[in-house]
Amino acid sequence: xxERVLIxxxxxxxxxxxxxxxxxxxxxxxxxxxxVLQKPSNAARCILPAETMRRSHMRLLVQWREDVVRRNQxxxxxxxxxxxxxxxxxxxxxxxxxxQFCDRCHSYxxxxxxxxxxxxxxxxxxxxxxxxxxxxxxx
Amino acid sequence: xxxxRKDFLRLSGLSLLxxxxxxxxxxxxxxxxxxxxxxxxxxxMVIDLAKCRRDSGCDRCxxxxxxxxxxxxxxxxxxxxxxxxxxxxxxxxxxxxSTYAASSSVEQQAPLLCNHCAQSPCTRVCPTQATWKREDGxxxxxxxxxxxxxxxxxxCPYGSRSxxxxxxxxxxxxxxxxxxxxxxxxxxKCNFCAERIARNQLPACVxxxxxxxxxxxxxxxxxxxxxxxxxxxxxxxxxxxxxxxPSVFYLV
Numbered sequence: 001x002x003e004r005v006l007i008x009x010x011x012x013x014x015x016x017x018x019x020x021x022x023x024x025x026x027x028x029x030x031x032x033x034x035x036v037l038q039k040p041s042n043a044a045r046c047i048l049p050a051e052t053m054r055r056s057h058m059r060l061l062v063q064w065r066e067d068v069v070r071r072n073q074x075x076x077x078x079x080x081x082x083x084x085x086x087x088x089x090x091x092x093x094x095x096x097x098x099x100q101f102c103d104r105c106h107s108y109x110x111x112x113x114x115x116x117x118x119x120x121x122x123x124x125x126x127x128x129x130x131x132x133x134x135x136x137x138x139x
Numbered sequence: 140x141x142x143x144r145k146d147f148l149r150l151s152g153l154s155l156l157x158x159x160x161x162x163x164x165x166x167x168x169x170x171x172x173x174x175x176x177x178x179x180x181x182x183x184m185v186i187d188l189a190k191c192r193r194d195s196g197c198d199r200c201x202x203x204x205x206x207x208x209x210x211x212x213x214x215x216x217x218x219x220x221x222x223x224x225x226x227x228x229x230x231x232x233x234x235x236x237s238t239y240a241a242s243s244s245v246e247q248q249a250p251l252l253c254n255h256c257a258q259s260p261c262t263r264v265c266p267t268q269a270t271w272k273r274e275d276g277x278x279x280x281x282x283x284x285x286x287x288x289x290x291x292x293x294x295c296p297y298g299s300r301s302x303x304x305x306x307x308x309x310x311x312x313x314x315x316x317x318x319x320x321x322x323x324x325x326x327x328k329c330n331f332c333a334e335r336i337a338r339n340q341l342p343a344c345v346x347x348x349x350x351x352x353x354x355x356x357x358x359x360x361x362x363x364x365x366x367x368x369x370x371x372x373x374x375x376x377x378x379x380x381x382x383x384x385p386s387v388f389y390l391v
Binding site for chain 1: 271281317333
């Protein structure tokens, strides 16, 4: 009988130790709410549905990078027919802010900051001197 | 009506043949427009040194280029980054030196940039194809792919390439956000303003020159401005004996 109690106690301890990290992670997730992103006020539409972008924006960015640098194809035509320049600074960042948009989600999802920013600029810094503006919808 | 076995076979054979013929004709029709000859493009530049000579202190082409492309100004000459720069004429074209040559012509500062060679040695040695030759003749750089091995710098006979030994951003007075900066550890050089050509604009240096000493255009087009100059004036390329066939010409 005594052994049974000991064995039961040991098993309970083992279970607790094994599930500890999961419980802690769960608690943390409850604490840090998912970032609520505000829709940009200066644009009427998105280039692709939010769900598609959430899942595969990195693939789109790599595709754009290869298209612009290696194939000299610089215009993206969205499924809805609108066209946009294939440019991180010239298109994406015209509506979305790096700190408010990219960084918040990346840090929430535990994604290491991508190295885009080692070279690519944020339009806000220099927008006054270059006249760079958020893209105007062109058809 | 009853059909004989012989007729049936004959009929099916004929219809098979007809179907095949239709396919073949369709394929021919589809292939036809692709065979239309495409006009060649080879971007090139002609620099008139007589015009450049008028103001020896002028560096507007250099400033315009380096501002447009976020080229850092680094004081240490061993770490220096340059897309366009100036050198005394005698160091570019040794043949101008002679016993009786005027020192003014030998010491004249002439602008140098990437030659965008037709036979570019740099693109042949790049192990990652981070630098390659576009079909329009521009020797391009893909800084995403550059691993900083500097083979291209060793291969380039003109010293047109610079390596980022240090972070370039702190050395930039202002950043033009529309063009990316580089990061430490990549090689960079003149890109013939590929981003401007894509928008049908002339290179920044060409527009900045007050004397219009630089003329840019399509070398494959006999009617283009650089071709007209090359027909009328005596022009030289840098070190033609190397067989690289530069796309940048100098009117001496």
